[in-house]
Amino acid sequence: MREKIEVGEVLHVARSGRMIIKSSISDVAVLSRGTILVDAKGRSVAKLIELIGPVQSPYISAMPLTDRVKKYVGATLYVERTGKKVRRQENDDGKSKSKSKRVERKSGRREMMGEKREEEKDEEEGEGRGKEEE
Template sequence: MQEVGEIMHLAGSGRVIIQLSTELVEGQILCDKTGTRVAKVNELIGPIKRPYASATPLTNNIKKYIGKQVYVDQESPANKPKRFRRKK
């Protein structure tokens, strides 16, 4: 796993704001250091030098992760090619 940033705060809309240290792609799943899925990136915001990400929480107790580092798993759904099913 690779460290990507720190969860800054919980926005009024229910999303979490993450200050990034590396580039991300929308749709990536973020985990804590134990591998628990914490959030899914929805959009990238802010200046290019100091980017932020807005993410949807994937856990009910997101407040305990505020101020903690988040990591990205290399096998994130955003990195996998989509597989389409054939219509019958």
């Protein structure tokens, strides 16, 4: 089951191309960076980039996901929420699995890159010595 929560009205499009939305939502905790905003029919319109202004009534800066941006000026946008809550599995140290895997991959790449660089240096030094001896 999908529930639509009203976010606010599109005021205008800034020079940068972002949509500026006057928030009508009382609980801004629902909003976070990367949240997809939809129209009344459920079509994706924009992706939330940042909240601007006072906490009680913030403005939203959102990157449009459509070419017809001017069509949505004055329109009300929503956030779709599913009825199910998604839980992330955590490791023993309290970090989510996906995050720890990403860190492991990065460190593995760094080590591999470091090893390659050392091997390349050894090969270059070996080639250089061979030329000097000849």
